Amino acid sequence: MANEAAQADKEGQPTPAHRVPAMTRYMTTTLLAQAEVAIALAEISEGVVPSAALLDALGIDRSGCEAINALLVSELPPFASIYLSLDGNIGGESQAEIAGFYRAISVKVPPNPDYLSSLLYLLGQIIKKEAEVVDGETARSRAIEIAKLTLLRQHIAPWLVPYLQRAEQIAGADASVWIALTLDLIASILESSEVPTPKQPIDEDLDQSQIESFANSVEFIDWITSPLLSGVIVAPSDLVSIAKSLGLATRIGRKRFVLEGLFQQGGRELLAAIGQFVAEQGDLYLSRSSEFEVLQSWSKRAIITHKRVLATLAPY
Structure with a gap:
Protein backbone atom coordinates (compact mmCIF):
# COMPACT_ATOMS: atom_id res chain seq x y z
CA MET A 1 0.00 0.00 0.00
CA SER A 192 -7.46 29.32 -4.86
CA SER A 193 -11.15 29.49 -5.78
CA GLU A 194 -14.05 29.99 -3.38
CA VAL A 195 -16.57 28.36 -5.71
CA PRO A 196 -17.21 24.70 -4.76
CA THR A 197 -17.11 21.82 -7.22
CA PRO A 198 -20.67 21.38 -8.56
CA LYS A 199 -22.67 18.30 -7.63
CA GLN A 200 -23.09 15.58 -10.21
CA PRO A 201 -26.66 15.35 -11.61
CA ILE A 202 -26.72 11.72 -10.45
CA ASP A 203 -26.53 12.93 -6.84
CA GLU A 204 -29.84 14.74 -7.14
CA ASP A 205 -31.48 11.53 -8.38
CA LEU A 206 -29.96 9.43 -5.61
CA ASP A 207 -31.12 11.90 -2.95
CA GLN A 208 -34.70 11.15 -3.93
CA SER A 209 -34.33 7.43 -4.63
CA GLN A 210 -35.54 4.51 -2.54
CA ILE A 211 -33.14 1.81 -1.41
CA GLU A 212 -34.17 -1.20 -3.47
CA SER A 213 -32.66 -4.66 -3.70
CA PHE A 214 -31.05 -5.85 -6.92
CA ALA A 215 -33.46 -7.95 -8.97
CA ASN A 216 -30.75 -10.29 -10.27
CA SER A 217 -27.03 -10.57 -10.97
CA VAL A 218 -27.40 -8.80 -14.32
CA GLU A 219 -28.80 -5.68 -12.65
CA PHE A 220 -26.09 -5.79 -10.01
CA ILE A 221 -23.31 -6.16 -12.60
CA ASP A 222 -24.75 -3.23 -14.57
CA TRP A 223 -24.66 -1.16 -11.38
CA ILE A 224 -21.28 -2.16 -9.94
CA THR A 225 -19.45 -1.71 -13.27
CA SER A 226 -20.67 1.89 -13.44
CA PRO A 227 -18.53 3.99 -11.08
CA LEU A 228 -20.93 6.89 -11.54
CA LEU A 229 -23.84 4.82 -10.20
CA SER A 230 -22.11 2.64 -7.64
CA GLY A 231 -19.61 5.11 -6.21
CA VAL A 232 -16.82 2.53 -6.42
CA ILE A 233 -14.03 1.84 -8.88
CA VAL A 234 -13.46 -1.89 -9.23
CA ALA A 235 -10.07 -2.94 -10.62
CA PRO A 236 -9.30 -6.37 -12.12
CA SER A 237 -7.05 -7.15 -9.16
CA ASP A 238 -9.98 -6.52 -6.79
CA LEU A 239 -12.01 -9.23 -8.49
CA VAL A 240 -9.07 -11.64 -8.43
CA SER A 241 -8.57 -10.98 -4.72
CA ILE A 242 -12.26 -11.44 -3.89
CA ALA A 243 -12.46 -14.62 -5.97
CA LYS A 244 -9.35 -16.04 -4.30
CA SER A 245 -10.79 -15.36 -0.84
CA LEU A 246 -13.89 -17.37 -1.80
CA GLY A 247 -12.06 -20.15 -3.63
CA LEU A 248 -13.56 -19.18 -6.99
CA ALA A 249 -11.91 -19.36 -10.41
CA THR A 250 -11.61 -16.16 -12.43
CA ARG A 251 -11.86 -15.79 -16.18
CA ILE A 252 -9.74 -13.41 -18.22
CA GLY A 253 -11.62 -10.57 -19.85
CA ARG A 254 -13.61 -7.44 -19.19
CA LYS A 255 -14.99 -6.90 -15.70
CA ARG A 256 -18.53 -7.74 -16.76
CA PHE A 257 -17.38 -11.05 -18.25
CA VAL A 258 -15.35 -11.86 -15.13
CA LEU A 259 -18.26 -11.01 -12.82
CA GLU A 260 -20.68 -13.14 -14.82
CA GLY A 261 -18.35 -16.11 -14.43
CA LEU A 262 -17.96 -15.50 -10.70
CA PHE A 263 -21.71 -15.26 -10.11
CA GLN A 264 -22.16 -18.62 -11.82
CA GLN A 265 -19.97 -20.11 -9.10
CA GLY A 266 -20.93 -18.29 -5.91
CA GLY A 267 -23.84 -15.88 -5.97
CA ARG A 268 -24.69 -14.98 -2.37
CA GLU A 269 -21.17 -15.29 -0.98
CA LEU A 270 -19.79 -13.24 -3.85
CA LEU A 271 -22.41 -10.53 -3.39
CA ALA A 272 -21.62 -10.30 0.32
CA ALA A 273 -17.87 -10.04 -0.36
CA ILE A 274 -18.34 -7.31 -2.95
CA GLY A 275 -20.67 -5.53 -0.54
CA GLN A 276 -17.90 -5.48 2.06
CA PHE A 277 -15.48 -4.10 -0.54
CA VAL A 278 -17.99 -1.36 -1.40
CA ALA A 279 -18.40 -0.42 2.27
CA GLU A 280 -14.63 -0.12 2.67
CA GLN A 281 -14.39 2.16 -0.36
CA GLY A 282 -17.19 4.36 0.97
CA ASP A 283 -15.35 4.68 4.29
CA LEU A 284 -12.13 5.58 2.48
CA TYR A 285 -13.78 8.38 0.50
CA LEU A 286 -15.58 9.71 3.57
CA SER A 287 -12.35 9.81 5.58
CA ARG A 288 -10.76 12.09 2.96
CA SER A 289 -13.79 14.18 2.02
CA SER A 290 -12.62 17.12 4.15
CA GLU A 291 -9.74 17.57 1.71
CA PHE A 292 -11.75 16.98 -1.47
CA GLU A 293 -15.44 17.80 -1.40
CA VAL A 294 -16.15 15.61 -4.43
CA LEU A 295 -15.42 12.52 -2.31
CA GLN A 296 -18.59 13.19 -0.30
CA SER A 297 -20.60 12.40 -3.41
CA TRP A 298 -18.67 9.20 -4.08
CA SER A 299 -19.01 8.11 -0.46
CA LYS A 300 -22.76 8.69 -0.58
CA ARG A 301 -23.11 6.58 -3.72
CA ALA A 302 -21.00 3.80 -2.22
CA ILE A 303 -23.18 3.81 0.90
CA ILE A 304 -26.31 3.49 -1.23
CA THR A 305 -24.75 0.60 -3.16
CA HIS A 306 -23.87 -1.15 0.09
CA LYS A 307 -27.41 -0.69 1.39
CA ARG A 308 -28.79 -2.16 -1.83
CA VAL A 309 -26.50 -5.16 -1.42
CA LEU A 310 -27.70 -5.63 2.17
CA ALA A 311 -31.32 -5.35 1.02
CA THR A 312 -30.67 -8.03 -1.60
CA LEU A 313 -29.09 -10.34 0.96
CA ALA A 314 -31.74 -9.71 3.65
CA PRO A 315 -34.40 -12.24 2.48
CA TYR A 316 -31.95 -15.15 2.69
Missing part, protein backbone atom coordinates in the same frame (compact mmCIF):
# COMPACT_ATOMS: atom_id res chain seq x y z
CA ALA A 2 1.28 3.47 -0.87
CA ASN A 3 0.22 4.88 2.50
CA GLU A 4 2.33 2.35 4.37
CA ALA A 5 5.39 2.92 2.22
CA ALA A 6 5.13 6.69 2.13
CA GLN A 7 7.71 8.94 3.68
CA ALA A 8 7.36 9.61 7.42
CA ASP A 9 6.60 13.14 8.56
CA LYS A 10 8.26 14.95 11.45
CA GLU A 11 6.22 13.08 14.04
CA GLY A 12 7.20 9.75 12.50
CA GLN A 13 3.72 9.17 11.10
CA PRO A 14 3.32 7.91 7.51
CA THR A 15 2.62 10.59 4.95
CA PRO A 16 -0.39 9.61 2.79
CA ALA A 17 0.06 9.92 -0.95
CA HIS A 18 -2.45 12.76 -0.98
CA ARG A 19 0.07 14.85 0.99
CA VAL A 20 3.07 15.75 -1.13
CA PRO A 21 6.52 15.41 0.48
CA ALA A 22 7.95 18.78 1.49
CA MET A 23 10.71 18.58 -1.12
CA THR A 24 8.20 18.61 -3.97
CA ARG A 25 5.22 20.51 -2.58
CA TYR A 26 6.71 23.90 -3.53
CA MET A 27 6.36 22.90 -7.18
CA THR A 28 2.61 23.63 -7.24
CA THR A 29 2.63 27.00 -5.45
CA THR A 30 2.92 29.29 -8.51
CA LEU A 31 1.12 29.35 -11.85
CA LEU A 32 4.20 28.55 -13.91
CA ALA A 33 5.13 25.74 -11.53
CA GLN A 34 1.58 24.36 -11.72
CA ALA A 35 1.76 24.44 -15.52
CA GLU A 36 5.12 22.65 -15.60
CA VAL A 37 3.98 20.00 -13.14
CA ALA A 38 0.70 19.40 -15.00
CA ILE A 39 2.52 18.92 -18.32
CA ALA A 40 5.13 16.64 -16.73
CA LEU A 41 2.44 14.53 -15.08
CA ALA A 42 0.65 14.35 -18.43
CA GLU A 43 3.79 13.08 -20.15
CA ILE A 44 4.34 10.41 -17.51
CA SER A 45 0.73 9.24 -17.76
CA GLU A 46 1.22 8.96 -21.52
CA GLY A 47 4.18 6.66 -21.00
CA VAL A 48 6.80 9.29 -21.84
CA VAL A 49 9.75 9.35 -19.44
CA PRO A 50 10.84 12.97 -18.79
CA SER A 51 14.47 14.02 -18.51
CA ALA A 52 16.49 12.82 -15.55
CA ALA A 53 16.65 16.38 -14.22
CA LEU A 54 12.87 16.76 -14.28
CA LEU A 55 12.30 13.35 -12.72
CA ASP A 56 14.72 14.30 -9.96
CA ALA A 57 12.89 17.59 -9.38
CA LEU A 58 9.57 15.77 -9.19
CA GLY A 59 10.97 13.11 -6.88
CA ILE A 60 9.98 10.33 -9.29
CA ASP A 61 12.40 7.70 -10.57
CA ARG A 62 12.14 5.46 -13.63
CA SER A 63 10.64 2.63 -11.62
CA GLY A 64 7.91 5.06 -10.63
CA CYS A 65 7.17 5.78 -14.30
CA GLU A 66 6.98 2.05 -14.98
CA ALA A 67 4.61 1.52 -12.03
CA ILE A 68 2.37 4.33 -13.22
CA ASN A 69 2.27 2.93 -16.75
CA ALA A 70 1.39 -0.54 -15.43
CA LEU A 71 -1.37 0.94 -13.28
CA LEU A 72 -2.95 2.88 -16.15
CA VAL A 73 -2.71 0.04 -18.67
CA SER A 74 -3.58 -2.99 -16.55
CA GLU A 75 -5.68 -1.82 -13.61
CA LEU A 76 -7.29 1.59 -13.95
CA PRO A 77 -7.75 2.88 -17.53
CA PRO A 78 -7.70 6.67 -17.15
CA PHE A 79 -10.54 7.66 -19.48
CA ALA A 80 -12.85 10.21 -17.84
CA SER A 81 -15.86 8.80 -19.68
CA ILE A 82 -15.57 5.49 -17.81
CA TYR A 83 -16.12 7.28 -14.51
CA LEU A 84 -18.55 9.97 -15.65
CA SER A 85 -21.00 7.92 -17.76
CA LEU A 86 -23.90 5.77 -16.59
CA ASP A 87 -22.77 2.69 -18.51
CA GLY A 88 -19.15 2.88 -17.37
CA ASN A 89 -17.82 2.62 -20.92
CA ILE A 90 -15.34 4.68 -22.91
CA GLY A 91 -16.89 7.31 -25.17
CA GLY A 92 -20.52 8.34 -25.20
CA GLU A 93 -22.01 11.63 -24.04
CA SER A 94 -19.39 12.36 -21.38
CA GLN A 95 -16.55 12.10 -23.91
CA ALA A 96 -18.52 14.24 -26.36
CA GLU A 97 -19.04 16.84 -23.65
CA ILE A 98 -15.31 17.00 -22.96
CA ALA A 99 -14.60 17.29 -26.69
CA GLY A 100 -17.05 20.18 -26.74
CA PHE A 101 -15.00 21.93 -24.07
CA TYR A 102 -11.90 21.78 -26.30
CA ARG A 103 -13.87 23.37 -29.12
CA ALA A 104 -15.32 26.02 -26.83
CA ILE A 105 -11.83 27.28 -26.00
CA SER A 106 -10.63 26.91 -29.61
CA VAL A 107 -8.28 23.98 -29.00
CA LYS A 108 -7.97 21.10 -31.46
CA VAL A 109 -9.69 18.00 -30.12
CA PRO A 110 -7.15 15.14 -29.64
CA PRO A 111 -7.98 11.53 -30.60
CA ASN A 112 -8.81 10.69 -26.96
CA PRO A 113 -10.02 13.97 -25.44
CA ASP A 114 -11.02 12.36 -22.13
CA TYR A 115 -7.75 10.47 -21.57
CA LEU A 116 -5.84 11.58 -18.48
CA SER A 117 -2.73 12.74 -20.31
CA SER A 118 -4.82 14.84 -22.70
CA LEU A 119 -6.69 16.50 -19.84
CA LEU A 120 -3.59 17.19 -17.75
CA TYR A 121 -1.74 18.57 -20.76
CA LEU A 122 -4.67 20.86 -21.58
CA LEU A 123 -4.79 22.01 -17.96
CA GLY A 124 -1.08 22.78 -18.07
CA GLN A 125 -1.42 24.80 -21.28
CA ILE A 126 -4.33 26.82 -19.85
CA ILE A 127 -2.40 27.57 -16.65
CA LYS A 128 0.63 28.55 -18.73
CA LYS A 129 -1.50 31.07 -20.62
CA GLU A 130 -2.84 32.36 -17.32
CA ALA A 131 0.71 32.91 -16.06
CA GLU A 132 1.64 34.84 -19.20
CA VAL A 133 -1.17 37.38 -18.86
CA VAL A 134 0.26 40.86 -18.28
CA ASP A 135 -1.03 43.34 -15.75
CA GLY A 136 -4.12 45.17 -16.93
CA GLU A 137 -5.55 42.33 -19.05
CA THR A 138 -8.33 41.73 -16.54
CA ALA A 139 -10.92 40.38 -18.99
CA ARG A 140 -8.48 37.95 -20.62
CA SER A 141 -7.19 36.81 -17.25
CA ARG A 142 -10.71 36.13 -16.02
CA ALA A 143 -11.64 34.22 -19.19
CA ILE A 144 -8.59 31.97 -18.84
CA GLU A 145 -9.29 31.39 -15.15
CA ILE A 146 -12.89 30.41 -15.93
CA ALA A 147 -11.67 27.93 -18.56
CA LYS A 148 -9.19 26.43 -16.08
CA LEU A 149 -11.75 26.05 -13.30
CA THR A 150 -14.40 24.67 -15.66
CA LEU A 151 -11.98 22.04 -16.93
CA LEU A 152 -10.92 21.08 -13.43
CA ARG A 153 -14.33 21.15 -11.72
CA GLN A 154 -16.40 19.52 -14.44
CA HIS A 155 -14.05 17.24 -16.34
CA ILE A 156 -11.12 16.34 -14.07
CA ALA A 157 -11.77 16.55 -10.31
CA PRO A 158 -15.15 14.70 -10.28
CA TRP A 159 -13.46 11.47 -11.38
CA LEU A 160 -9.70 11.87 -10.97
CA VAL A 161 -9.79 12.54 -7.22
CA PRO A 162 -11.56 9.24 -6.34
CA TYR A 163 -9.57 7.50 -9.08
CA LEU A 164 -6.33 8.49 -7.39
CA GLN A 165 -7.55 7.19 -4.04
CA ARG A 166 -7.89 3.77 -5.68
CA ALA A 167 -4.58 4.19 -7.47
CA GLU A 168 -2.93 4.80 -4.11
CA GLN A 169 -4.33 1.50 -2.81
CA ILE A 170 -3.33 -0.54 -5.85
CA ALA A 171 -0.09 0.87 -7.24
CA GLY A 172 2.23 0.71 -4.26
CA ALA A 173 5.05 2.99 -3.18
CA ASP A 174 6.66 3.45 -6.61
CA ALA A 175 3.70 5.47 -7.90
CA SER A 176 2.98 7.35 -4.67
CA VAL A 177 4.78 10.59 -5.56
CA TRP A 178 3.03 10.85 -8.94
CA ILE A 179 -0.31 10.32 -7.20
CA ALA A 180 0.58 12.84 -4.50
CA LEU A 181 1.67 15.50 -6.98
CA THR A 182 -1.46 15.06 -9.08
CA LEU A 183 -3.72 15.40 -6.04
CA ASP A 184 -1.75 18.37 -4.75
CA LEU A 185 -2.00 20.08 -8.13
CA ILE A 186 -5.79 19.68 -8.06
CA ALA A 187 -5.99 20.83 -4.43
CA SER A 188 -3.79 23.88 -4.97
CA ILE A 189 -5.98 25.11 -7.83
CA LEU A 190 -9.27 24.42 -6.07
CA GLU A 191 -8.03 26.13 -2.90
Whole structure:
Protein backbone atom coordinates (compact mmCIF):
# COMPACT_ATOMS: atom_id res chain seq x y z
CA MET A 1 0.00 0.00 0.00
CA ALA A 2 1.28 3.47 -0.87
CA ASN A 3 0.22 4.88 2.50
CA GLU A 4 2.33 2.35 4.37
CA ALA A 5 5.39 2.92 2.22
CA ALA A 6 5.13 6.69 2.13
CA GLN A 7 7.71 8.94 3.68
CA ALA A 8 7.36 9.61 7.42
CA ASP A 9 6.60 13.14 8.56
CA LYS A 10 8.26 14.95 11.45
CA GLU A 11 6.22 13.08 14.04
CA GLY A 12 7.20 9.75 12.50
CA GLN A 13 3.72 9.17 11.10
CA PRO A 14 3.32 7.91 7.51
CA THR A 15 2.62 10.59 4.95
CA PRO A 16 -0.39 9.61 2.79
CA ALA A 17 0.06 9.92 -0.95
CA HIS A 18 -2.45 12.76 -0.98
CA ARG A 19 0.07 14.85 0.99
CA VAL A 20 3.07 15.75 -1.13
CA PRO A 21 6.52 15.41 0.48
CA ALA A 22 7.95 18.78 1.49
CA MET A 23 10.71 18.58 -1.12
CA THR A 24 8.20 18.61 -3.97
CA ARG A 25 5.22 20.51 -2.58
CA TYR A 26 6.71 23.90 -3.53
CA MET A 27 6.36 22.90 -7.18
CA THR A 28 2.61 23.63 -7.24
CA THR A 29 2.63 27.00 -5.45
CA THR A 30 2.92 29.29 -8.51
CA LEU A 31 1.12 29.35 -11.85
CA LEU A 32 4.20 28.55 -13.91
CA ALA A 33 5.13 25.74 -11.53
CA GLN A 34 1.58 24.36 -11.72
CA ALA A 35 1.76 24.44 -15.52
CA GLU A 36 5.12 22.65 -15.60
CA VAL A 37 3.98 20.00 -13.14
CA ALA A 38 0.70 19.40 -15.00
CA ILE A 39 2.52 18.92 -18.32
CA ALA A 40 5.13 16.64 -16.73
CA LEU A 41 2.44 14.53 -15.08
CA ALA A 42 0.65 14.35 -18.43
CA GLU A 43 3.79 13.08 -20.15
CA ILE A 44 4.34 10.41 -17.51
CA SER A 45 0.73 9.24 -17.76
CA GLU A 46 1.22 8.96 -21.52
CA GLY A 47 4.18 6.66 -21.00
CA VAL A 48 6.80 9.29 -21.84
CA VAL A 49 9.75 9.35 -19.44
CA PRO A 50 10.84 12.97 -18.79
CA SER A 51 14.47 14.02 -18.51
CA ALA A 52 16.49 12.82 -15.55
CA ALA A 53 16.65 16.38 -14.22
CA LEU A 54 12.87 16.76 -14.28
CA LEU A 55 12.30 13.35 -12.72
CA ASP A 56 14.72 14.30 -9.96
CA ALA A 57 12.89 17.59 -9.38
CA LEU A 58 9.57 15.77 -9.19
CA GLY A 59 10.97 13.11 -6.88
CA ILE A 60 9.98 10.33 -9.29
CA ASP A 61 12.40 7.70 -10.57
CA ARG A 62 12.14 5.46 -13.63
CA SER A 63 10.64 2.63 -11.62
CA GLY A 64 7.91 5.06 -10.63
CA CYS A 65 7.17 5.78 -14.30
CA GLU A 66 6.98 2.05 -14.98
CA ALA A 67 4.61 1.52 -12.03
CA ILE A 68 2.37 4.33 -13.22
CA ASN A 69 2.27 2.93 -16.75
CA ALA A 70 1.39 -0.54 -15.43
CA LEU A 71 -1.37 0.94 -13.28
CA LEU A 72 -2.95 2.88 -16.15
CA VAL A 73 -2.71 0.04 -18.67
CA SER A 74 -3.58 -2.99 -16.55
CA GLU A 75 -5.68 -1.82 -13.61
CA LEU A 76 -7.29 1.59 -13.95
CA PRO A 77 -7.75 2.88 -17.53
CA PRO A 78 -7.70 6.67 -17.15
CA PHE A 79 -10.54 7.66 -19.48
CA ALA A 80 -12.85 10.21 -17.84
CA SER A 81 -15.86 8.80 -19.68
CA ILE A 82 -15.57 5.49 -17.81
CA TYR A 83 -16.12 7.28 -14.51
CA LEU A 84 -18.55 9.97 -15.65
CA SER A 85 -21.00 7.92 -17.76
CA LEU A 86 -23.90 5.77 -16.59
CA ASP A 87 -22.77 2.69 -18.51
CA GLY A 88 -19.15 2.88 -17.37
CA ASN A 89 -17.82 2.62 -20.92
CA ILE A 90 -15.34 4.68 -22.91
CA GLY A 91 -16.89 7.31 -25.17
CA GLY A 92 -20.52 8.34 -25.20
CA GLU A 93 -22.01 11.63 -24.04
CA SER A 94 -19.39 12.36 -21.38
CA GLN A 95 -16.55 12.10 -23.91
CA ALA A 96 -18.52 14.24 -26.36
CA GLU A 97 -19.04 16.84 -23.65
CA ILE A 98 -15.31 17.00 -22.96
CA ALA A 99 -14.60 17.29 -26.69
CA GLY A 100 -17.05 20.18 -26.74
CA PHE A 101 -15.00 21.93 -24.07
CA TYR A 102 -11.90 21.78 -26.30
CA ARG A 103 -13.87 23.37 -29.12
CA ALA A 104 -15.32 26.02 -26.83
CA ILE A 105 -11.83 27.28 -26.00
CA SER A 106 -10.63 26.91 -29.61
CA VAL A 107 -8.28 23.98 -29.00
CA LYS A 108 -7.97 21.10 -31.46
CA VAL A 109 -9.69 18.00 -30.12
CA PRO A 110 -7.15 15.14 -29.64
CA PRO A 111 -7.98 11.53 -30.60
CA ASN A 112 -8.81 10.69 -26.96
CA PRO A 113 -10.02 13.97 -25.44
CA ASP A 114 -11.02 12.36 -22.13
CA TYR A 115 -7.75 10.47 -21.57
CA LEU A 116 -5.84 11.58 -18.48
CA SER A 117 -2.73 12.74 -20.31
CA SER A 118 -4.82 14.84 -22.70
CA LEU A 119 -6.69 16.50 -19.84
CA LEU A 120 -3.59 17.19 -17.75
CA TYR A 121 -1.74 18.57 -20.76
CA LEU A 122 -4.67 20.86 -21.58
CA LEU A 123 -4.79 22.01 -17.96
CA GLY A 124 -1.08 22.78 -18.07
CA GLN A 125 -1.42 24.80 -21.28
CA ILE A 126 -4.33 26.82 -19.85
CA ILE A 127 -2.40 27.57 -16.65
CA LYS A 128 0.63 28.55 -18.73
CA LYS A 129 -1.50 31.07 -20.62
CA GLU A 130 -2.84 32.36 -17.32
CA ALA A 131 0.71 32.91 -16.06
CA GLU A 132 1.64 34.84 -19.20
CA VAL A 133 -1.17 37.38 -18.86
CA VAL A 134 0.26 40.86 -18.28
CA ASP A 135 -1.03 43.34 -15.75
CA GLY A 136 -4.12 45.17 -16.93
CA GLU A 137 -5.55 42.33 -19.05
CA THR A 138 -8.33 41.73 -16.54
CA ALA A 139 -10.92 40.38 -18.99
CA ARG A 140 -8.48 37.95 -20.62
CA SER A 141 -7.19 36.81 -17.25
CA ARG A 142 -10.71 36.13 -16.02
CA ALA A 143 -11.64 34.22 -19.19
CA ILE A 144 -8.59 31.97 -18.84
CA GLU A 145 -9.29 31.39 -15.15
CA ILE A 146 -12.89 30.41 -15.93
CA ALA A 147 -11.67 27.93 -18.56
CA LYS A 148 -9.19 26.43 -16.08
CA LEU A 149 -11.75 26.05 -13.30
CA THR A 150 -14.40 24.67 -15.66
CA LEU A 151 -11.98 22.04 -16.93
CA LEU A 152 -10.92 21.08 -13.43
CA ARG A 153 -14.33 21.15 -11.72
CA GLN A 154 -16.40 19.52 -14.44
CA HIS A 155 -14.05 17.24 -16.34
CA ILE A 156 -11.12 16.34 -14.07
CA ALA A 157 -11.77 16.55 -10.31
CA PRO A 158 -15.15 14.70 -10.28
CA TRP A 159 -13.46 11.47 -11.38
CA LEU A 160 -9.70 11.87 -10.97
CA VAL A 161 -9.79 12.54 -7.22
CA PRO A 162 -11.56 9.24 -6.34
CA TYR A 163 -9.57 7.50 -9.08
CA LEU A 164 -6.33 8.49 -7.39
CA GLN A 165 -7.55 7.19 -4.04
CA ARG A 166 -7.89 3.77 -5.68
CA ALA A 167 -4.58 4.19 -7.47
CA GLU A 168 -2.93 4.80 -4.11
CA GLN A 169 -4.33 1.50 -2.81
CA ILE A 170 -3.33 -0.54 -5.85
CA ALA A 171 -0.09 0.87 -7.24
CA GLY A 172 2.23 0.71 -4.26
CA ALA A 173 5.05 2.99 -3.18
CA ASP A 174 6.66 3.45 -6.61
CA ALA A 175 3.70 5.47 -7.90
CA SER A 176 2.98 7.35 -4.67
CA VAL A 177 4.78 10.59 -5.56
CA TRP A 178 3.03 10.85 -8.94
CA ILE A 179 -0.31 10.32 -7.20
CA ALA A 180 0.58 12.84 -4.50
CA LEU A 181 1.67 15.50 -6.98
CA THR A 182 -1.46 15.06 -9.08
CA LEU A 183 -3.72 15.40 -6.04
CA ASP A 184 -1.75 18.37 -4.75
CA LEU A 185 -2.00 20.08 -8.13
CA ILE A 186 -5.79 19.68 -8.06
CA ALA A 187 -5.99 20.83 -4.43
CA SER A 188 -3.79 23.88 -4.97
CA ILE A 189 -5.98 25.11 -7.83
CA LEU A 190 -9.27 24.42 -6.07
CA GLU A 191 -8.03 26.13 -2.90
CA SER A 192 -7.46 29.32 -4.86
CA SER A 193 -11.15 29.49 -5.78
CA GLU A 194 -14.05 29.99 -3.38
CA VAL A 195 -16.57 28.36 -5.71
CA PRO A 196 -17.21 24.70 -4.76
CA THR A 197 -17.11 21.82 -7.22
CA PRO A 198 -20.67 21.38 -8.56
CA LYS A 199 -22.67 18.30 -7.63
CA GLN A 200 -23.09 15.58 -10.21
CA PRO A 201 -26.66 15.35 -11.61
CA ILE A 202 -26.72 11.72 -10.45
CA ASP A 203 -26.53 12.93 -6.84
CA GLU A 204 -29.84 14.74 -7.14
CA ASP A 205 -31.48 11.53 -8.38
CA LEU A 206 -29.96 9.43 -5.61
CA ASP A 207 -31.12 11.90 -2.95
CA GLN A 208 -34.70 11.15 -3.93
CA SER A 209 -34.33 7.43 -4.63
CA GLN A 210 -35.54 4.51 -2.54
CA ILE A 211 -33.14 1.81 -1.41
CA GLU A 212 -34.17 -1.20 -3.47
CA SER A 213 -32.66 -4.66 -3.70
CA PHE A 214 -31.05 -5.85 -6.92
CA ALA A 215 -33.46 -7.95 -8.97
CA ASN A 216 -30.75 -10.29 -10.27
CA SER A 217 -27.03 -10.57 -10.97
CA VAL A 218 -27.40 -8.80 -14.32
CA GLU A 219 -28.80 -5.68 -12.65
CA PHE A 220 -26.09 -5.79 -10.01
CA ILE A 221 -23.31 -6.16 -12.60
CA ASP A 222 -24.75 -3.23 -14.57
CA TRP A 223 -24.66 -1.16 -11.38
CA ILE A 224 -21.28 -2.16 -9.94
CA THR A 225 -19.45 -1.71 -13.27
CA SER A 226 -20.67 1.89 -13.44
CA PRO A 227 -18.53 3.99 -11.08
CA LEU A 228 -20.93 6.89 -11.54
CA LEU A 229 -23.84 4.82 -10.20
CA SER A 230 -22.11 2.64 -7.64
CA GLY A 231 -19.61 5.11 -6.21
CA VAL A 232 -16.82 2.53 -6.42
CA ILE A 233 -14.03 1.84 -8.88
CA VAL A 234 -13.46 -1.89 -9.23
CA ALA A 235 -10.07 -2.94 -10.62
CA PRO A 236 -9.30 -6.37 -12.12
CA SER A 237 -7.05 -7.15 -9.16
CA ASP A 238 -9.98 -6.52 -6.79
CA LEU A 239 -12.01 -9.23 -8.49
CA VAL A 240 -9.07 -11.64 -8.43
CA SER A 241 -8.57 -10.98 -4.72
CA ILE A 242 -12.26 -11.44 -3.89
CA ALA A 243 -12.46 -14.62 -5.97
CA LYS A 244 -9.35 -16.04 -4.30
CA SER A 245 -10.79 -15.36 -0.84
CA LEU A 246 -13.89 -17.37 -1.80
CA GLY A 247 -12.06 -20.15 -3.63
CA LEU A 248 -13.56 -19.18 -6.99
CA ALA A 249 -11.91 -19.36 -10.41
CA THR A 250 -11.61 -16.16 -12.43
CA ARG A 251 -11.86 -15.79 -16.18
CA ILE A 252 -9.74 -13.41 -18.22
CA GLY A 253 -11.62 -10.57 -19.85
CA ARG A 254 -13.61 -7.44 -19.19
CA LYS A 255 -14.99 -6.90 -15.70
CA ARG A 256 -18.53 -7.74 -16.76
CA PHE A 257 -17.38 -11.05 -18.25
CA VAL A 258 -15.35 -11.86 -15.13
CA LEU A 259 -18.26 -11.01 -12.82
CA GLU A 260 -20.68 -13.14 -14.82
CA GLY A 261 -18.35 -16.11 -14.43
CA LEU A 262 -17.96 -15.50 -10.70
CA PHE A 263 -21.71 -15.26 -10.11
CA GLN A 264 -22.16 -18.62 -11.82
CA GLN A 265 -19.97 -20.11 -9.10
CA GLY A 266 -20.93 -18.29 -5.91
CA GLY A 267 -23.84 -15.88 -5.97
CA ARG A 268 -24.69 -14.98 -2.37
CA GLU A 269 -21.17 -15.29 -0.98
CA LEU A 270 -19.79 -13.24 -3.85
CA LEU A 271 -22.41 -10.53 -3.39
CA ALA A 272 -21.62 -10.30 0.32
CA ALA A 273 -17.87 -10.04 -0.36
CA ILE A 274 -18.34 -7.31 -2.95
CA GLY A 275 -20.67 -5.53 -0.54
CA GLN A 276 -17.90 -5.48 2.06
CA PHE A 277 -15.48 -4.10 -0.54
CA VAL A 278 -17.99 -1.36 -1.40
CA ALA A 279 -18.40 -0.42 2.27
CA GLU A 280 -14.63 -0.12 2.67
CA GLN A 281 -14.39 2.16 -0.36
CA GLY A 282 -17.19 4.36 0.97
CA ASP A 283 -15.35 4.68 4.29
CA LEU A 284 -12.13 5.58 2.48
CA TYR A 285 -13.78 8.38 0.50
CA LEU A 286 -15.58 9.71 3.57
CA SER A 287 -12.35 9.81 5.58
CA ARG A 288 -10.76 12.09 2.96
CA SER A 289 -13.79 14.18 2.02
CA SER A 290 -12.62 17.12 4.15
CA GLU A 291 -9.74 17.57 1.71
CA PHE A 292 -11.75 16.98 -1.47
CA GLU A 293 -15.44 17.80 -1.40
CA VAL A 294 -16.15 15.61 -4.43
CA LEU A 295 -15.42 12.52 -2.31
CA GLN A 296 -18.59 13.19 -0.30
CA SER A 297 -20.60 12.40 -3.41
CA TRP A 298 -18.67 9.20 -4.08
CA SER A 299 -19.01 8.11 -0.46
CA LYS A 300 -22.76 8.69 -0.58
CA ARG A 301 -23.11 6.58 -3.72
CA ALA A 302 -21.00 3.80 -2.22
CA ILE A 303 -23.18 3.81 0.90
CA ILE A 304 -26.31 3.49 -1.23
CA THR A 305 -24.75 0.60 -3.16
CA HIS A 306 -23.87 -1.15 0.09
CA LYS A 307 -27.41 -0.69 1.39
CA ARG A 308 -28.79 -2.16 -1.83
CA VAL A 309 -26.50 -5.16 -1.42
CA LEU A 310 -27.70 -5.63 2.17
CA ALA A 311 -31.32 -5.35 1.02
CA THR A 312 -30.67 -8.03 -1.60
CA LEU A 313 -29.09 -10.34 0.96
CA ALA A 314 -31.74 -9.71 3.65
CA PRO A 315 -34.40 -12.24 2.48
CA TYR A 316 -31.95 -15.15 2.69
